[in-house]
Amino acid sequence: MIRLYHNPRCSKSREALALLQEAGAEVEVIEYLKHPPTAAELDHILTLLQLEPRDLLRTKEEEYETLCLDDITLERESLIETMVDNPMLIERPIAVSADMAVVGRPPEKVLSLLNR
DSSP: OEEEEEOTTOHHHHHHHHHHHHTTOOEEEEETTTSOOOHHHHHHHHHHHTOOGGGGBOTTSHHHHHTTTTOTTOOHHHHHHHHHHOGGGBOSOEEEOSSOEEEOSSGGGGGGGTTO
C-alpha cells in the first residue's frame, strides 16, 4: 500500500498517481489540502524522507512570505505546525510506503517505492 499525498489540481501530482495506478500499485489517495497530515504524521514523513521541514516548504507560495518562513531561527516543530495549518506550503506529491517516502519531483520518483 502506498499513501499518496495528492493535490488533484497539480499536474505533477496527477502524473505520479497515474504512474502508480498504471504500475498496478494499491494507492491510498490523501487530498492533503482537504485532510492535512497531523504534526506527528508530517514529522514521520519528514523522517522517512530524511529531510527537514524547510526542505519540504513551497517557497513560492504567498503564505511563505506572509508568515516570514525564511526566518532561519524558526524551529522544526514550529515549521511543522505551520505546514499542518497551511498545507498548501507542503511540496507535492509525496508518496509513502511502510518504510520509505519520496517527493514525486519528477513524478517518476514515486515508482522507486515499488522496487523495494
